[in-house]
Amino acid sequence: MKTIKITGMLALLLCAMVTLAFRAPGYTITGTFMGLTDGTVLELVPSGSHDDEKAIGNATVKGGRFTFTGSVTEPRLFRIVAKGYYGGCQIMINQKATNVIVNAKASLSERNGSKFLDLQDLKVSGSPIHEEYLQKVAYREQLNQEHMAYNKRGEAIAKQVSNARRDKNNAKLDSLYKTEAYKTFEAEERAFFSNVTKTSTDLIMANKDNWWGAFLMLNAYSYFTPEQKPLFTSLSKNAQESYYGQKIKEELFPKGFLNEKAPTFEAATNNKKDASLIQLVKGHKYTLVDFWASWCQPCRKSIPALKALYEELNPKGLQIVSISIDKKEADWLKAEQEEKLQWPSYLDKGATSAAWKIRAIPAMFLLDEKGVVVAENVTIAQVKELLK
Missing domain, CATH: 1.20.58 (Methane Monooxygenase Hydroxylase; Chain G, domain 1)
Structure with a gap:
């Protein structure tokens, strides 16, 4: 009986050792941003790609101090930002950067209608790969x-x-x-x-x-x-x-969505109401999803042609849905009012354009009545040809 107990304990110990061996190395980022009020929420956001990535951690400032913990399996660039603000700082870490220290003088400001986390005298230590990163991008x-x-x-x-x-x-x-x-x-x-x-x-x-x-x-x-x-x-x-x-x-080399169900749709109207893609395609033979933004001149210039297309084919079963990728709601609302869109118009809540892999705009996708993508990255002329 003693032998069985000892063997069982040894097996558990070995399992624990194997788990530790394969666990991704952990990091701790300890920071001091003097000047921020207690309760300010900071976020750790993956950076370095073209994606609008979501925060993977948050920390509440107390006495100017904050801490992030996590793990990486290969080198990654992160950005520390104040929630709802631009600015902040970037930090490169890898498996060896286990204890990173970040110090700066910080302040929150507003410029041209946008909020910023401004940092001065920034110093990052404990991450040699961060120093290498600074040299590479100098x-x-x-x-x-x-x-x-x-x-x-x-x-x-x-x-x-x-x-x-x-x-x-x-x-x-x-x-x-x-x-x-x-x-x-x-x-x-x-x-x-x-x-x-x-x-x-x-x-x-x-x-x-x-x-x-x-x-x-x-x-x-x-x-x-x-x-x-x-x-x-x-x-x-x-x-x-x-x-x-x-x-x-x-x-x-994008895979695309042809002949597949349309991706995630998370957007809101100007009166803050959400809508599902199923609701939008219901009752229409085809739906043209148009990604645009207030600052995109080619997008704005294409709107008269979209209106002509809508006037011609909406009675025959075509719906148009516009999704703005504007970062500022005010910019979208102003452009929407100026353009007087005649079809459903939404502001991306953050996940839609990423899910649809939007890299450049305007970008248009044609869906059938079941919400299946039948054409992607099409022009208005191509849509007219397809729907003849």
């Missing part, structure tokens, strides 16, 4: 300086061109385009963006054999087009299969 500051410099030199001519475009004064524009000042500005702009491409590509290729290559590729581009496929395929297998490599792959 080139961006140099590029920012060059960008400001050539724009400063061409400020006068750029302002004249902008005013002429605003006034739709084509004769004035033609005259300005022929000046030496504009030719110089245009040449410097081309040289700058050529340098941006070369600098970022060289850095990516210098790190192509590990996850840094994929991370730096995400860091260099705001979005991807098919033109970046060769750059991605030049990365090593390890880089492509890393967390950030998989994020790039999802964008460059």
Whole structure:
């Protein structure tokens, strides 16, 4: 009997040791943001990708102090933000960064209708990979300086061109385009963006054999087009299969939703009412889901054509649903009022555009009466052709 008990205890101990061996290494981020009032809620948000990722942890400030705990299986970039605010700071951690300390002077402010967490004298310690991250992305500051410099030199001519475009004064524009000042500005702009491409590509290729290559590729581009496929395929297998490599792959080689049920729909109307996609497609042969934003000029320019399409085909069974990805509700409401949309209009509550893998707008999807995607990333002309 004693032998059985001892054996059972040994088995439990071995199981515990195996569990600990395979458990992801844990991290603790201890911070002091002096200047924040007690009760301020901070969030730890995954960063470094093009996704609008959700917070994976929150902490309440007390005496300026806060703590986040969690685990990672490979290097990840995180952002510490105040809930409902922009700004904050970024921290790179990996399995070895078990005890990270973050110190800064902090304040909450509001500028141009947006709220910000402003940090000064930021210091991050306890994460060697964070120091490496700062070195890897230092080139961006140099590029920012060059960008400001050539724009400063061409400020006068750029302002004249902008005013002429605003006034739709084509004769004035033609005259300005022929000046030496504009030719110089245009040449410097081309040289700058050529340098941006070369600098970022060289850095990516210098790190192509590990996850840094994929991370730096995400860091260099705001979005991807098919033109970046060769750059991605030049990365090593390890880089492509890393967390950030998989994020790039999802964008460059999207699976799509064709012949599948439409993804998550979480959006609200201007009177705060939610609606399900099932409700929206009900009673309609087809539904065109249009993702747009107040700041997207191509989106705004396409609205007259959408109205014409709606007027022609709505009596025959076509519904249109507009989903704005605006961050500010006020911006969406203003644009919605200006455009006077004749069909259901919603503001994304945060999860919809990510679920539909929206990378650029306008983006349109055609659904059948059961909510199944029958065409994706279509143009208005293609929709008309499909529905003949």
